[in-house]
Amino acid sequence: MEHLVPLRRENWSFFERQRQVFGDLFKDMGDEWKEFDRELDRMRKDLFTLTAPDFNDFGSTLLKPERPIVSDADGNKRLSLRFDCKEFKPEEITVKTIDNRLIVQAKHVEESPGRKVYKEFSRQYALPHKIDPLTLNSTLAADGVLSIEAPAPAAIDAPRERILPIMRL
DSSP states (O other), X not given: OXXXXXXXXXXXXXXXXXHHHHHHHHHHHHHHHHHHHHXXXXXXXXXXXXXXXXXXXXXXXXXXXXXXXXXXXXXOEEEEEEEEOTTSOGGGEEEEEETTEXXXXXXXXXXXXXXXXXXXXXXXXXXOTTXXXXXXXEEEOTTSEEEEEEEOOTTOOOOOOOOOOOOOO
C-alpha cells in the first residue's frame, strides 16, 4: 500500500522567500525606526520651544542676564549675577575679570579604577559700561549658587525698551 504525502510546492522568488523568513525582523526594525522618528520629532519640538525657566534649575545660564542691574531694598542699584555651581567645590571655581569681561570657570575631576568623570563650567559676561571690575564681590551659598555683585553708578539705569528705526537701502 502506497501512502501519498501531499507536498506543498510554491513558486516563490528569492525576495518572497526572504520576506517570509525575515518578515518579523523587518517589521520590528520598522517599528524601531518609527520610534526613533517620534523621538527626533520630540527633541526637535523641545529644541525650538521656549519655556519658562525652572526656578530650581536656573544655573546652567545666567539668571536674568538681560536685567543684570537690580535695585536693593534701599533703592540702590547694583549689578547682580548668579551662576549654578552646585556640582563644584569652592576651590574648583575661579572668578576673574579681564578688561570689562567677567569670567567664571569651574573644573571638577573624579577618578576611580576604570572610571574618570570630568565636569567643566565656563561663562563669560561683558560687564556694563561704568561698572568698576574692582568693586565686584563673589559669594558661594550653601546651595551652590555663586552670586557676583557690584554697586552700580547712579547714572546706570535698568534697561528700557527702545524701538530702532529700520533704514531702507
